[in-house]
Amino acid sequence: MFTLKEIKKTVLISLWFVFLTFPLMVIKVDPIEKTVLWRWHNALYVAIGIFCIRCLIEFFRHRKQQKEKKKKNSSDDSQALIHRILVDPRKRNIMLGVLLSLVVIFPFVFDTYQTNIMITALMYVVLGLGLNIVVGMAGLLDLGFVAFYAVGAYSYALLNHHFGLGFWAVLPIGGGLAAFAGILLGFPVLRLRGDYLAIVTLGFGEIIRLILENWNEFSMGPSGISNIDRPYFFGINLSLEHSILYLYYIMILFLIVTIFIVNRLQNSRLGRAWIALREDEIACQAMGIDKRKTKLVAFALGAFWAGVVGVIFAAKTTFINPASFTFLESAIILSIVVLGGMGSIVGVIFGALILILLPEYLRALSEYRMLAFGAILVAMMVFRPQGLISKIRRTYTFKQE
Amino acid sequence: MDYFIELFCSGITRGAIYALIALGYTMVYGIIGLINFAHGEIYMIGAFTSFIVATVLSIYGFPLLAIIVVAGVAAAVWSSAYGFTIEKIAYKPLRHAPRLSPLISAIGMSIFLQNYVLLAQTSDFLPFPELIPDFAFMEPIAHIVGSSDLVILITTTVVMIILTFVIKFTRIGKAMRATAQDRTMAMLVGINVNNVISATFIIGSALAAIGGMLIASHIGQINFYIGFIAGIKAFTAAVLGGIGSIPGAVLGSLVLGLTESFATGYVSSDYEDVFAFALLVLILIFKPSGLLGKDETQKV
Structure with a gap:
C-alpha cells in the first residue's frame, strides 16, 4: 500500500508545506523591540504533521476503495445505526424514552x-435546526443567520429594558420580529443565485451588527444592555440556580417542539417543495411551485427559530452586546449543519453537541476551536459532503399486485 | 473645495487598492464560477509576509529600496503559493460537486487561514514599517494628496497594464479567456484546464499580495482580521462592475472607493462599512449583472 513512490510524494508535499508556512510559522518579529525570533521547531512540526495527515488520508482512501470493491459483490446498503433504530418503531420508542429520562435527570446528576453548558449546547442545536431549514432543506446558503439571532436577543433586551415586558410575552414577539426581518431581507434578495445570496446575507448580518454597535441611542452601542430579567416562574422571581434549572427545562421543551415541527415540515408539501427547489429551480417552477413564496417561507421559518433562541440567549446571559453576534457565530452554526449533515435532523443534533460540548471539555484545545471549525468545513465538503449522519430521502417503492 | 479634492483622491486610492483585490475575485469567478471566499485571506497573508520580511530586513539594516523590492517579491511569491495550494486542497476535488459545496469549502478555508495567522503570529495590531518616504516634490500638495497615494496609484496602473498585456497577448492569457468562455471546449482543443486554473489563482493572489503590501504601508498597521472586510468590499466592487469582467472590476472598485470616501466624508464615518454593504445589496437587487457584465440566462 505504501510504495516508495507514494512516500516520496508525501515527503515532497510536506516540504512544500514547510516552505508555505515558513514566514508565518517560523519567523516572529517584534517591530517595537526590533528583535527577530526564529522558531525552527515549528517547521519540524509542520513537516511531521502534514506527513501524518497525508498518510492518514491515503490510508482511508485505500480502505474506502477496497470497501467499494467488496460492496459491488454483495449488494447491501448499510445505513447508519441510528437510522436502523429510527425505522423500527419499537426500538425508536425505547431509545426516545431512555433519552428523555436521561435529559430530564441531567441537572440533578450534574452541577449547575x-x-x-448543556443549555448553550441545546441552544445551538435549535439554531442548527433553524439554519437547517434554510441551508439543508431549501438549499439557500445563509451566512447572516446570526442577524436574526441578534434581532431576537435585542428585542427581548430592549422591550424588557424600556417597557418591562416579560420573557414569555417577548418570546413570540422576538421570533415574529426575526421572521419579519427574514422576509424583509428575503423579498429583494431571494431571486439571486446561491452564491450571491450567501454574500448578501453575510453583508446583511454585518450591517445589523454595525448598526447595533454605532446607534448608541437605540442599542446602547458596544457596551451593550445589562440587567435583563431572567424568566419568571408564574410570577415568582427564582434564585439563580433555580432559574438555570427552569431555563434548562424550557430549552428541552422548546427543542422537542422544534424537532417535532421540523420533522413534520420535512415531509409536508412545503418541505418537499423546498427539496425540489434545491435540486432544480427551473424544473420546480415548471411544476407550478411558487419559487419566491416557498423560499420566503423557508427564510422566515429559519429566522423565527433564530429569533426565539435569541430571546432565550438574552434571558440566559442577562447581558448582551454586539460582540456576541459576529460572523464567526454564523460560521459556527453553519459548521454544525455541515458536520451533522445538511438536511438531516439527527445529524444536526449530533453536530451541535459535538461542536459545542467538545471544546467545552477540552479546554486546553479551545484556542484551536475556530481553526478546527474552518478545517471541518473544508474536510467535510471534500471527504464527506453528506455529513456524519446523512439524511434518508423518502422513497416510495412500487409494489406489484 | 480642497476637502472635496482630498476626498476624491482618497477615494481613488481606495478604489485602486480594491481593484487589485477585486481582480482576483473576478478572474477566478470568470474561470470556475466560484466566489473565492478565501481571497481576502490571501491578501491578508500577503500583507503579513511583506510585514515580516520588511521588518526582518530593516532590523538587519538593509537599504530601503532593497527592503521594498524583497518584501514585495516575497509577498507575491508566498501569496501565490497559498492561492495555488488552496485551490488544490479545497476547490479542485469539488469541481463537479453541487454549487454550494465549493462555496462552503471556501468559507471554511477563509476561517481556517484567519485563525492560522492568529495562532502563528498574534492577534494584536502590528505597526507596519513605513516603506514609502515623503517625496519632496509632493510638499506643496501634501495636505491633499499624500506620497503613498501617488505610489499606490502608479503601482496599480502599472500592474493593470501588465495584466491587460498578459491576458490579451500571451499564450496563457489566451488560454484563460478560452477557458472562461467554455471550459469543455477549451479542453477539447488541447488546453490544460488545470494549469490554467492554477495560473489564474497564482496571478490573482500575486495581485492581492501587492494590494496588501501597499495598503498596509498606507494605513500603517495590520492584523489577522483585515482580510475579511477587504475581501467583502473587493467582492462588492467586482459585482458592481459585473463579475467576470476585468475592466468591470476596475470600474466597480473606483466607484466603490469614491462612494465610500464621499459617504464617510460628508455623512458619517461611523458607518463606513455599512455603505459598502448597502451598495452591494442595492446593486444585486436592481442590476445583478453589474455595470459592465452580461446577463446570464439559465438553461435547463
Whole structure:
C-alpha cells in the first residue's frame, strides 16, 4: 500500500508545506523591540504533521476503495445505526424514552455549571435546526443567520429594558420580529443565485451588527444592555440556580417542539417543495411551485427559530452586546449543519453537541476551536459532503399486485 | 473645495487598492464560477509576509529600496503559493460537486487561514514599517494628496497594464479567456484546464499580495482580521462592475472607493462599512449583472 513512490510524494508535499508556512510559522518579529525570533521547531512540526495527515488520508482512501470493491459483490446498503433504530418503531420508542429520562435527570446528576453548558449546547442545536431549514432543506446558503439571532436577543433586551415586558410575552414577539426581518431581507434578495445570496446575507448580518454597535441611542452601542430579567416562574422571581434549572427545562421543551415541527415540515408539501427547489429551480417552477413564496417561507421559518433562541440567549446571559453576534457565530452554526449533515435532523443534533460540548471539555484545545471549525468545513465538503449522519430521502417503492 | 479634492483622491486610492483585490475575485469567478471566499485571506497573508520580511530586513539594516523590492517579491511569491495550494486542497476535488459545496469549502478555508495567522503570529495590531518616504516634490500638495497615494496609484496602473498585456497577448492569457468562455471546449482543443486554473489563482493572489503590501504601508498597521472586510468590499466592487469582467472590476472598485470616501466624508464615518454593504445589496437587487457584465440566462 505504501510504495516508495507514494512516500516520496508525501515527503515532497510536506516540504512544500514547510516552505508555505515558513514566514508565518517560523519567523516572529517584534517591530517595537526590533528583535527577530526564529522558531525552527515549528517547521519540524509542520513537516511531521502534514506527513501524518497525508498518510492518514491515503490510508482511508485505500480502505474506502477496497470497501467499494467488496460492496459491488454483495449488494447491501448499510445505513447508519441510528437510522436502523429510527425505522423500527419499537426500538425508536425505547431509545426516545431512555433519552428523555436521561435529559430530564441531567441537572440533578450534574452541577449547575454543567447544566449551563448543556443549555448553550441545546441552544445551538435549535439554531442548527433553524439554519437547517434554510441551508439543508431549501438549499439557500445563509451566512447572516446570526442577524436574526441578534434581532431576537435585542428585542427581548430592549422591550424588557424600556417597557418591562416579560420573557414569555417577548418570546413570540422576538421570533415574529426575526421572521419579519427574514422576509424583509428575503423579498429583494431571494431571486439571486446561491452564491450571491450567501454574500448578501453575510453583508446583511454585518450591517445589523454595525448598526447595533454605532446607534448608541437605540442599542446602547458596544457596551451593550445589562440587567435583563431572567424568566419568571408564574410570577415568582427564582434564585439563580433555580432559574438555570427552569431555563434548562424550557430549552428541552422548546427543542422537542422544534424537532417535532421540523420533522413534520420535512415531509409536508412545503418541505418537499423546498427539496425540489434545491435540486432544480427551473424544473420546480415548471411544476407550478411558487419559487419566491416557498423560499420566503423557508427564510422566515429559519429566522423565527433564530429569533426565539435569541430571546432565550438574552434571558440566559442577562447581558448582551454586539460582540456576541459576529460572523464567526454564523460560521459556527453553519459548521454544525455541515458536520451533522445538511438536511438531516439527527445529524444536526449530533453536530451541535459535538461542536459545542467538545471544546467545552477540552479546554486546553479551545484556542484551536475556530481553526478546527474552518478545517471541518473544508474536510467535510471534500471527504464527506453528506455529513456524519446523512439524511434518508423518502422513497416510495412500487409494489406489484 | 480642497476637502472635496482630498476626498476624491482618497477615494481613488481606495478604489485602486480594491481593484487589485477585486481582480482576483473576478478572474477566478470568470474561470470556475466560484466566489473565492478565501481571497481576502490571501491578501491578508500577503500583507503579513511583506510585514515580516520588511521588518526582518530593516532590523538587519538593509537599504530601503532593497527592503521594498524583497518584501514585495516575497509577498507575491508566498501569496501565490497559498492561492495555488488552496485551490488544490479545497476547490479542485469539488469541481463537479453541487454549487454550494465549493462555496462552503471556501468559507471554511477563509476561517481556517484567519485563525492560522492568529495562532502563528498574534492577534494584536502590528505597526507596519513605513516603506514609502515623503517625496519632496509632493510638499506643496501634501495636505491633499499624500506620497503613498501617488505610489499606490502608479503601482496599480502599472500592474493593470501588465495584466491587460498578459491576458490579451500571451499564450496563457489566451488560454484563460478560452477557458472562461467554455471550459469543455477549451479542453477539447488541447488546453490544460488545470494549469490554467492554477495560473489564474497564482496571478490573482500575486495581485492581492501587492494590494496588501501597499495598503498596509498606507494605513500603517495590520492584523489577522483585515482580510475579511477587504475581501467583502473587493467582492462588492467586482459585482458592481459585473463579475467576470476585468475592466468591470476596475470600474466597480473606483466607484466603490469614491462612494465610500464621499459617504464617510460628508455623512458619517461611523458607518463606513455599512455603505459598502448597502451598495452591494442595492446593486444585486436592481442590476445583478453589474455595470459592465452580461446577463446570464439559465438553461435547463
